[in-house]
Amino acid sequence: MTTIQADEVKIMNGVTSAQFISAGIHFYPRCGYKRLSEQAIAEHLNSNLETFNRMFADKDEFVKAMLIEYSNRALGRVSxxxxxxxxxxxxxxxxxxxxxxxxxxxxxxxxxxxxxxxxxxxxxxxxxxxxxxxxxxxxxxxxxxxxxxxxxxxxxxxxxxxxxxxxxxxxxxxxxxxxxxxxxxxxxxxxxxxxxxxxxxxxxxxxxxxxxxxxxxxxxxxx
Structure with a gap:
């Protein structure tokens, strides 16, 4: 499975892309794709939408990264x-x-x-x-x-x-x-x-x- 390597993690204004992804994983089961708000995720991390948009080209790019990370976590024990x-x-x-x-x-x-x-x-x-x-x-x-x-x-x-x-x-x-x-x-x-x-x-x-x-x-x- 594809993994997000450490050198791919971006850092802006004290917040990492990995933190955004983890926050997305936290909110997704309750919100789903359509109600998963970039603004809410940024505010959860005491960050802002501008920082989010600099890290991810769009919502789909963010969700793809989130799905890869979650799959790595969830299926890590299934080999x-x-x-x-x-x-x-x-x-x-x-x-x-x-x-x-x-x-x-x-x-x-x-x-x-x-x-x-x-x-x-x-x-x-x-x-x-x-x-x-x-x-x-x-x-x-x-x-x-x-x-x-x-x-x-x-x-x-x-x-x-x-x-x-x-x-x-x-x-x-x-x-x-x-x-x-x-x-x-x-x-x-x-x-x-x-x-x-x-x-x-x-x-x-x-x-x-x-x-x-x-x-x-x-x-x-x-x-």
Whole structure:
């Protein structure tokens, strides 16, 4: 992933571009793209709009930098090169677990990006598509490795990815969205937080792996 190097950070009037970006990350989940105000961000840092405009050519350039930095922070623990010395299926398990925890910790940000994309913010849609492609390609590559020497078609690999994603990741995103919309049943709403615990995530991964990789034996996990 692209990172913002230290020598790219601009400093003007005692405020750095990194501080502006961090402030944007703070406000974005509440405001979204359209209500994310350059003026409000500048005032939050006791700076001014003129300083902001000298650092960033326009709002889209700022939001792009903000998205790159946030992606670096949020997905920093999700690496597809993780623990290459362990067995393929166990490595995929650990990758899915790390991804699930990352998704859980950033649900507010994810929902805001989905809303912005739905409202036609092309910049956000492109960022979501890029992230999905990166994660999907990485996961499918590891799913293929877990199938060993079996000749698995591309369609079957896509289907396995969709099954795994639908079993582990999608419920957190969709149920949180349903809760925000007020359409969960009272019983499901009352247990929503329980379904986001480490133990519940591990349980969903175990069920998915039992279906996809019957040879895999789940290890005892500290909850």
């Amino acid at each position: 597809f090169d993780f623990a290459q010395n362990i067995e393929d299926t166990e490595r995929l398990y650990q990758i899915v677990w790390r991804l699930a925890v990352t998704i859980r910790e950033h649900l507010a940000w994810i929902h805001r990006m989905l809303l912005d994309s739905e409202e036609g913010v092309d910049l956000i849609t492109k960022a979501l598509k890029k992230q999905h492609k990166m994660l999907a390609c990485g996961m499918i590559q590891h799913i293929k490795a877990c199938n060993g020497r079996e000749n698995v078609s591309e369609l079957a690999l896509f289907n396995q990815f969709e099954f795994l994603n639908g079993a582990v990741i999608s419920p957190m995103i969709m149920n949180t969205r349903y809760r925000m919309l007020g359409i969960l049943t009272d019983e499901m709403n009352g247990r929503h937080e329980d379904l986001l615990t480490d133990s519940s995530i591990h349980q969903r991964i175990d069920w998915a792996f039992a279906a996809l990789f019957p040879h895999y034996r789940s290890k005892a996990r500290p909850f």
